Amino acid sequence: MGEEKKLGLDRRDFLKLGGSATAALLAGTALPSSALAAPPLPFNPATPAALPTRNLGKTGYRVGLFSLGGQAAIEQPNNEEVAVAIVERALDLGVNYLDTAAMYGRGVSQGYIGQVMKRRRQQAFLATKTHDRSRDGSLRLLEQSLSLLETDHVDLWQLHHLDSMDDIERIFAKGGAIEAMQQAREQKQVRFLGITGHTDPEVLMEAIRRFPFDNILMAVNAADPHHLSFREKLLPLAVERGMGIVGMKIPARGRILAAPATATTPYKFPEGMKPGTLAMREALYYVLSLPVSTVIIGCDTVAQLEENVALARAFTPLNESQMAALTAKTEPIARQALFFRKWA
Numbered sequence: 001m002g003e004e005k006k007l008g009l010d011r012r013d014f015l016k017l018g019g020s021a022t023a024a025l026l027a028g029t030a031l032p033s034s035a036l037a038a039p040p041l042p043f044n045p046a047t048p049a050a051l052p053t054r055n056l057g058k059t060g061y062r063v064g065l066f067s068l069g070g071q072a073a074i075e076q077p078n079n080e081e082v083a084v085a086i087v088e089r090a091l092d093l094g095v096n097y098l099d100t101a102a103m104y105g106r107g108v109s110q111g112y113i114g115q116v117m118k119r120r121r122q123q124a125f126l127a128t129k130t131h132d133r134s135r136d137g138s139l140r141l142l143e144q145s146l147s148l149l150e151t152d153h154v155d156l157w158q159l160h161h162l163d164s165m166d167d168i169e170r171i172f173a174k175g176g177a178i179e180a181m182q183q184a185r186e187q188k189q190v191r192f193l194g195i196t197g198h199t200d201p202e203v204l205m206e207a208i209r210r211f212p213f214d215n216i217l218m219a220v221n222a223a224d225p226h227h228l229s230f231r232e233k234l235l236p237l238a239v240e241r242g243m244g245i246v247g248m249k250i251p252a253r254g255r256i257l258a259a260p261a262t263a264t265t266p267y268k269f270p271e272g273m274k275p276g277t278l279a280m281r282e283a284l285y286y287v288l289s290l291p292v293s294t295v296i297i298g299c300d301t302v303a304q305l306e307e308n309v310a311l312a313r314a315f316t317p318l319n320e321s322q323m324a325a326l327t328a329k330t331e332p333i334a335r336q337a338l339f340f341r342k343w344a
Contacts, residue, residue, distance in 0.1 A: 041155075046091070047062075050094025052313070052315060058242045059192055063244075063294045067246070068087065068095050075104040075298075087116045097125045126149065127158060128149065129158040130180070134176060155191045156214070158217060165202075172211075194214055196248075204218065215244035218230050221252055225327050246296055249340055251297065252336070257280060276333050278326060
């Protein structure tokens, strides 16, 4: 029993994921990268004592198991006091990766994060996204993002929400967004390049085959095996390629949770929808037991953030039988837990 058991994988599954790439995830040092050498990678001095860390693929960055997503309170208009407090507290607690997007609140999320970044930029690996599929449109969004985030560069720039093969064709066509990404990296406005997606694993796999992206942000939770599984083929491919792998939609915006409206976890739960079946601890530990680098979760309150960080700090990997049991528990609510997948 070695590090593979700590990730909740048996020897056969571990080997399927690709030896050298998985070793890079687990090792104390990452594989060398040809990405931007300067400025130096961020460093949050609170992280080493506060959170377990893993390699973010080949980037050379050690990321805490819990990272802060830029939705929930952080994308709500007229919510600056709450949103900024969450970002500040996250950094204080050792969180060292912040994820946002041009689309979140139409710039609101980036603006709140920017209020903190103008003072604490070097404490966070900063990721944002473009939802435009063209070169020129994406470059315009990047300029807006840099301005709102109060920085001259982001650590990770991602193609947002790849949903269809048509998205892929538009991005890789002449004048497509991939040209913007390459140009921005050459001009040192961005350090690494990535993709994100929720709906169809085949779309993301095609993107990975066409370009050596550094990172993937994928929607995966305990209900994943029930429909268009990302874990089955996409996750092993990303590990094989040595990518940073970030999980999202862990609580499915509360839909997977049995008690989504407790004092510390007031996730917004759609009226009339039946309760989920998992505790937050179960939902989080399922995904952290996969070969992911970190997970991002948007928070509504500082108390919710603190609870999630505490869970990540105390993380104990699940074995395959425990993970299978959690997947079985989600079967009655699979469609609502995977609301972001493509359904016929």
